[in-house]
Amino acid sequence: MRVDAIDKRVYVRQSWLKDMLLCPDRARFSVTKPEFRTQNDSAAIGTAVHAGIEAVLSNSCSVADAPEVSLLRFKQMEDVGINHTNVNPESWHGHVVGLTQAWVKDIKPYVPTGGKTEVPFAVPTGQYVNDYELWFEGTMDYLHEDGIWDWKTAARKYSIMEKQNQDIQASIYTLAGNKLGVLHGDSVFKFGVMIRVANAYGQIVSVNRTKAHSEFVTKQALSAVAYGFAMTSNTGIPTDERWLINDQHYLCSQRWCSWWSVCKGAHISESDNQTGEQNG
Numbered sequence: 001m002r003v004d005a006i007d008k009r010v011y012v013r014q015s016w017l018k019d020m021l022l023c024p025d026r027a028r029f030s031v032t033k034p035e036f037r038t039q040n041d042s043a044a045i046g047t048a049v050h051a052g053i054e055a056v057l058s059n060s061c062s063v064a065d066a067p068e069v070s071l072l073r074f075k076q077m078e079d080v081g082i083n084h085t086n087v088n089p090e091s092w093h094g095h096v097v098g099l100t101q102a103w104v105k106d107i108k109p110y111v112p113t114g115g116k117t118e119v120p121f122a123v124p125t126g127q128y129v130n131d132y133e134l135w136f137e138g139t140m141d142y143l144h145e146d147g148i149w150d151w152k153t154a155a156r157k158y159s160i161m162e163k164q165n166q167d168i169q170a171s172i173y174t175l176a177g178n179k180l181g182v183l184h185g186d187s188v189f190k191f192g193v194m195i196r197v198a199n200a201y202g203q204i205v206s207v208n209r210t211k212a213h214s215e216f217v218t219k220q221a222l223s224a225v226a227y228g229f230a231m232t233s234n235t236g237i238p239t240d241e242r243w244l245i246n247d248q249h250y251l252c253s254q255r256w257c258s259w260w261s262v263c264k265g266a267h268i269s270e271s272d273n274q275t276g277e278q279n280g
């Protein structure tokens with residue numbers, strides 16, 4: 001959430017809204033302490049693979065050279081520092097190359113030509129919280145009049161039903177594609193997923209998005225922004241004591257939450273989480 005007090009706008013990205021729904025304090029930290037955000041290995045692999053794909057789609061390299069472009073990007077990030085989570089560091093380079101090849105083999109043949117890569121957007125919703133207009137912002141991986149594509153790398157296949165029922169990114173981006181005048185009404189949002197296994201392969205997940213999805217995600221974002229405003233106005237209670245701290249999900253861990261050390265990790269150490277001996 002980014003507030004523009006001069007133009008009276010509040011900008012929301014899909015990642016912030018997802019964080020808000022998962023753990024509001026994590027969403028707060030992402031705004032107040034962005035310097036804590038670390039580059040973890042699976043995210044770095046995804047960013048590198050994106051670089052190779054983008055180079056192909058913008059005609060700056062051939063499909064044969066795409067894995068090399070991805071690897072070069074990954075090595076640049078390695079020089080800065082990558083946080084090891086659950087991917088064996090010895091397999092990092094192999095994954096970057098294999099996942100890029102999986103996109104070339106299993107996904108690219110189905111991607112229509114003539115679209116635009118890496119399209120930044122900021123679009124108004126016409127809806128307001130406290131006189132501030134809600135805007136959505138973000139960057140589309142590939143915008144085409146037939147629908148938007150987004151590239152993902154994942155440890156396992158996506159659940160189509162889960163994405164159809166709950167995906168926030170597909171709703172926001174389709175709304176934005178319509179606002180930009182490239183899409184016209186209902187559309188299909190496609191995830192080009194590359195699965196990070198020894199023999200990487202691609203999966204295309206198509207999600208239908210209609211006016212109803214746009215309306216619901218707008219309502220959802222308005223509620224999150226209203227919560228954010230309520231938690232930051234002058235109530236006399238320190239800001240960092242107001243936001244809901246939700247640790248009831250798998251991303252709440254030293255490995256997966258960048259703000260662990262200033263949140264749960266500041267209270268609970270490994271020794272506090274030792275389990276007792278099991279009897280019988």
Ligand code: SF4
Pocket residue numbers: 023025026029245246247251252253257258259260263264265
């Ligand atoms: S450590 Fe857990 S509770 Fe704290 S911000 Fe991260 S996800 Fe939320």
